[in-house]
Amino acid sequence: MTDSSYIGRFAPTPSGFLHFGSLVAALASWLDARAVNGRWLLRMEDTDPPREMPGARDAILQTLERYGLHWDGEVVFQSQRHDAYAAVVDRLFNMGLAYACTCSRKQLERYNGIYPGFCRNAEHAREGAAIRLRVPELIYRFTDRVQGEYQQHLGREV
Numbered sequence: 001m002t003d004s005s006y007i008g009r010f011a012p013t014p015s016g017f018l019h020f021g022s023l024v025a026a027l028a029s030w031l032d033a034r035a036v037n038g039r040w041l042l043r044m045e046d047t048d049p050p051r052e053m054p055g056a057r058d059a060i061l062q063t064l065e066r067y068g069l070h071w072d073g074e075v076v077f078q079s080q081r082h083d084a085y086a087a088v089v090d091r092l093f094n095m096g097l098a099y100a101c102t103c104s105r106k107q108l109e110r111y112n113g114i115y116p117g118f119c120r121n122a123e124h125a126r127e128g129a130a131i132r133l134r135v136p137e138l139i140y141r142f143t144d145r146v147q148g149e150y151q152q153h154l155g156r157e158v
């Protein structure tokens with residue numbers, strides 16, 4: 001199979017050195033992309049500065065290079081993409097696909113991780129609110145190469 005439009009990626013968090021499990025995940029992703037002549041991108045998940053370890057970014061890049069996992073293009077740093085994300089959030093709100101939620105974790109803890117939709121039809125200000133996605137009342141299905149057939153109703157199960 002050759003699909004030069006295929007884009008794989010690896011997104012390490014610079015909170016420490018690359019551990020073996022992450023290296024295996026990077027290799028699998030790299031092989032998937034290279035097997036179809038696709039691109040393999042690298043995105044540094046540097047969104048939590050207090051948890052970052054000094055020197056981890058460079059160490060991760062050096063480890064990937066040492067194992068021959070060369071990425072395409074420039075490394076993307078999440079911390080430098082706030083404007084792009086804000087633009088997407090604006091677009092989702094304008095399309096009615098997102099809404100602001102002011103529920104506290106305390107309010108939601110009894111729902112076992114399934115949001116009951118309290119704010120779905122409210123008109124809360126976005127400032128200081130969580131942003132939730134409005135998902136259609138559909139069952140989503142896909143075939144995972146390892147796990148097989150999978151389906152889930154996002155609105156009711158997530």
Ligand SMILES: [Zn+2]
Nearest residue numbers: 101102103119
């Ligand atoms: Zn809410």
